[in-house]
Amino acid sequence: MSKKPKKTQHFALIDDLASFIGRFVVLSDEQRLVMAVYVIHTHIAKRCQQTPYIFIHSPEPECGKSRLMEVLDVLVREPWMIVNPSDAVLFRKVNDSMPTLLWDEIDAVFNPKSAQYHEEQRGMLDQGHRRRGRVPRFIGDKVKEFDVYCPKVFAGIGTLPDTLSRRSIPISLKRRRPDEPIDEFIYQDVVEEAAPLVERVEAWAAEYGKTAANDRPSDLPERISDRMKEGCFSLFAIADLAGKGAELRKALDTILTGDRLDSQQTMRTRLLRDLRTVFAMRYRDSGKPMKFLPTDEILESLIGFEESPWSDYYGRELEAKDLATLLEQYGVKSRQVKYQGEPRRGYSREPSKAGDVEGLADVWTRYLGEDDTQVVIGSRRDA
Structure with missing residues (x-):
């Protein structure tokens, strides 16, 4: 039977890690707890079958993303801080040493242009x-399977694919x-201060x-x-051993349901919700259902929404090509129709007559889990 640590001992370790991290970056209590447990996870990830990722993001620069990565760099197991690595370097490093990947400025890689x-x-x-995650590549005259499993932390502005x-726990910074004071971060001093904590984690x-x-x-x-x-699984297991299981469950529930990067609301589903709102608002303003709206009018409305991405x-502002890319996987495409007496390109609630292009109304119902008609009627009644 496996020996379990004294809860008070482990309880203090998590609290001390959370306190240390919070000295240098402004985080919520929930975020500090998650990051502290994740630090411990990186030291046992080689034994785990899966690892979650962490995505540190903010709407603007200078919100503490890089600083949080620097703090993690002195705490996690075998940190590897990178910016824009080549494919060859990335594959070989992860395969050879299973580091904790700390990838800063990832928005420079996964933005629409690049x-x-x-x-x-x-x-x-x-x-x-996943532990058995491997990617085959042809090296020289042989096929080599690269082991690509390791803990990964990303930082950037905007969103991930x-x-x-x-696969990522979002940590949203402001x-x-x-x-909101923080301690000065002098790398060599912080390394020395972190050393006893790292020894305890190890x-x-x-x-x-x-x-x-x-x-x-x-x-x-x-x-x-x-x-x-x-x-x-391993994050919850670590927290359970510390008597902090309930706190971590609440913290992750708060973070995942409160952040727009939650798997239940990716950028595409956010766009579907906002598009439905645009059509409902036009219904409210005109008094009649809108079957079609031009792309430029849709973009103007979306960009004008407060607290929207x-x-x-x-x-930059959302463009027509971005709108097309986000909707294409649903089978929704723009089409040219006669609108207010002129030919205009835009998007329709109903599918095309040929059936080769989906309509927004059906997609809303399928992916948003609500009847679109009721939503639009409700918007009209509330006006």
Whole structure:
């Protein structure tokens, strides 16, 4: 029977890690707890079957993303801080040493303009959350399978591709207010201060890592997707051993359901919701259902929404090509119709007569889980 640590001992370790991280970056209590547990996870990840990713993001620069990565750099197991690595370097480093990948400025890689040039890296990251994740490549005259599994932390402005966001715990940062003090970060000093903490984490991992890695926690938050639950098994196991299981469950539930990068609301589903709102607003204003809206009018409405990502979509306003890319996987395409007496290109609620282009109304019902007609009627009644 596996020996379990004293809860008070482990309880203090998590609290001390959370306190240390919070000295240098403004985080919520929930975020500090998640990051502290994740630090411990990186030290036992080699025993785990899966790892969740962390995505540190903010709407603007200078919100603490890089600083949080620097703090992690002195705490996690075998940190590897990178910016824009080549495919060859990325594949070989992860395969050879299974580091904790700390990838800063990832928005420079996966933005609409450059994402097409980094499909190799995205494929590697898509597979790298699972222990048996391997990507075959032809090297010289032989096929080599690269092991791409390792803990991964990303930082950037905006969003990740959908497949990565579903595997990632989002840590949303805001620019620090003057009344939110933090300690000065001098790297060499911080390394020395972190050393005793790292030793405690390593000692715990050596004695109890196998227990945590093989545990299958129960009573996980229902709103967390099955994929995320499986990836977070070790996080919950670590917290359970510390007597902090309930706190972590609440923290992750709050973070995942409150952040727009939650797997239940990717950028595409956010767009579907906002498009439906645009059509409902036009119904409210005109008094009649809108079967079609031109692309330029849709974009103007989306960009005008407060607290929406469309006015700062990878550092610029959402464009027609972005709209087309986000909707194409649903089978929705723009078409040219006669609108207010003139031929205009835009999007329709109903499918094309030939059936080769989906209509928005059907897609809304399928992916948003509500009857679109009732939503529009409700919007009209509330006007």
